[in-house]
Amino acid sequence: MRIVIVGNGMAGSRLAAEIRARDKDARVTVFGAETRAPYNRVLLSNVLAGTAGPEQVCLPTPAEGVDTRLGVTVTEIDRAARTVRTADGGGEPYDVLVLATGSEPVVPPIPGATRAIAFRTMDDCDRILGAAATATTAVVIGGGLLGVEAARGLSGRGMPVTLLHVAGHLMDRQLDAEAGLVLGEALAGLGVTVRTGARAAAVHPHGVELSTGEVLASELVVLACGVRPVTGLARDAGLPVGRGIIVDDRLRTADPAIYAIGECAQHDGTVYGLVAPAWEQAAVVADLVTGAGPAARYRGSRLVTRLKARSVELAAMGETHLTEESAGTVEVVRFTHRARGIYRKLVIRDDRLVGAILLGETPAVGTLTHLYDRGGPLPVDPAGLLFPGQDAAPRADSPVRMPDAARVCECNNVTKGRIRACWEAGARDTEAVVAATRATTGCGSCRDAVEGIIGWLCRQEEVRA
Template sequence: MRRIMVVGHGMAGSRFVQELRARDQGRRFEVTVFGAEPEAAYNRVLLSSVLAGSLTPAEIETVPSAWYAAEDVELRTGVEVGRIDRRRRRVLTTAGEHVGYDHLVLATGSRPWVPPVDGLVGDDGELDRDVVVFRTLADCRAMLSRLGRVRYAVVLGGGLLGLEAARGLAGRGVDVEVVHPADRLMERQLDLDSGRVLARTLRGLGVRVRLNAQAVRFTDGWGGGGRGVRLDDGTRLPADLVVVACGVRPNSALAAAAGLDVGRAVVVDETMTSVTDPAIHAIGECAQYDGQVYGLVQPAWEQAAVLADVLAGGPARYGGSAIVTRLKAAGVDLAAMGETDVDDFAADDGLEVLRFADPARGTYQKVVIRDDRVTGAIMLGGPETVGAVTQLFDRAAPVPADRRALIFPGVVDAGGAVDPADLPDDHTVCRCNGVTAGRVRAACEAGADTVADLAATTRATTGCGGCRSDVAALLSATRPTVEVPA
């Protein structure tokens, strides 16, 4: 029996174990999982919903701890691996144990990056009592525990996590200001105009945005004895709480100390195997494939499935992921994919850029087309066509002759912009998990009565949650006698 050890119990590690056991009905593998957090496996993507109060911690649990016992998997939560002994093929845990392996799977994820702002970190190396990062369920609980005494919050970072945290706090009645050093929010995904529309939308939802700004100090002595953040231009912002969301760094120190090839993360090949040691593998945010480190759940889950298949003797290979980024914040509907900061197409006959903006209504839609294929898009405030555009992007399928259909629903057939209930069976409804409309219908016909049932049987809605309305529509259409909650 081969021993497989998984270091990391996050979204990549827990999914890998599920995928492996699904291919290991004969129990050929002895599986042990080490998780630094004491929690059951949960969906980190939905932490902003917990912060906002629309979900509870129990509702974002993905793999109940009881599942591991039922599947004969040893789960060790609250235990970290401190060192890898590659020669003896064993690890040393923080509990002082040496545990052997035949295959070691690194799913250690990332750690938050804390910028060198005076006052964020004390002399003891720990975050100040009023400074939090937004990465784990414990971080989320820490913020929730402070809400009763927080009137003003400053969020450092205007990327995905920062905006989700800011919107969640604003929804709880906190006065929130986002401080971001770039000229636009989410500068990796958005162009300048869409960033401006997003900032305007957020202001309407109670989140102020300050761009091209750097925090230099978190200090006491505010008026009335409060605390605040001083910016590089001398501006002072009151802050009972500072949320640090300035990006992450892959957790690859364990691999580097073991002598593995580490670039930005652990360098792996198309089988998710370290290029240094065939017995060690990496998936998720701690893995680097073809120079790319993915920071989203969909690639992590795709990598987990590939590695599980490889270890089970299958032919799967990883060839990279096409990324669609979604902002999960109440009152904001945003998806961005592929190349988005493209505007000058005069010298490229094969390039088209479609754009429509209505800032007053929080709408900005942009579709980039090369040689009749969607290669990028920003869909802000336009949920009616985002599904069709995403499908065209995923499949590299030809766009409709009348390009207006990609932005304005109902103009002409957009090649997929139809009622969710009428989606073809091969249409991917849940992109995070690769679940098609046909698979959802089959689960409904097999007896699934609720969206929760469909989530349990197909995994649809368990990623970013953006497909929930489509899944509910399919359920309602397939089983019209079942009442689907709004």
């Protein structure tokens, strides 16, 4: 069977590895428009901040036997001939085609927007760092997850940064107004000036003009105004497209020979913009196309958004915004300490956690994520979950109290039990456990927890000895 994957990002490269792990003889060809080997896009803000180099965010090398074509753009799908055409005039036949084309940055329709640099790829990161070498100030347009990461990354280099966001508070899709306020204050303490309710009207050679006429002087302007799925290839081939390429529970399009995964795919009305769902989808497609799991189905993902910005810890999951309709059906437990940049909120329905925001010191994030993901029952006094030093809420990062079923790495679905099993099988350091489980290779926020579990296991062995 000839399997062709269009897209060599975090979804496409993962799918190729998953397929080869199930079938060593699978014929897999991957086309990547970028000339670079696949890298972890989630960690680009660390490259901006200088806490990681480009080589440190590279993804594992392609699985043996995978034919990877870097810098080759697929321009057409000939469904009748089951062949993809490429910009260099070539073509590749397929029995199974998987579209993993990802997303592209949204560029606002304002004068001079092309003078700004979108923050999406490693090449974008290189351009931003090149400009930052001579710039004295920066403006980031867009206060969503990516914009916050970009602003924090640049401020980490000692550069004054102004973060503009058109909505009333930062990360308004994931956070409520109070959490957005606390986040803004935390960023201000790290050198980022936050301007909410601010609309950019134009980008000039030496600054950004606001809709009010005010001009913010800046030699570097970064765009982080959201992304849109790349669907043109599918649309031109006559496949149904909504916000993304429409797929069923098998992640198949209307053409049973063509699948779609990752940020370009729309499943059950939802387009997922995070890495964990893309990797879950890759596993399902690998099971199906290799025959390793013919009953595999994708039922959607429960999202946990993690902010990957140095000195700012944030996790948001589930129902974080309350409507008039939902307010009467849920219980809200909340704690705020603005001076310390702490905001914790639990949303509970029928004694189950259906949403949470954890900003600042978040020692209970593992426990809460586990409760949210599994729908487990809450303690009699759920307020104890906000203060994990109490017996009502075992610390998620305390291995002795953490159940083996607790997920440590959300992106790769790695539990404490799996880490323990790898350790007992001989993986006695972090690098060996990462190689065996892929833990920490997504957003990277679980690395401390993984290292803590390995250290605890080593100490237990020393005690027994």
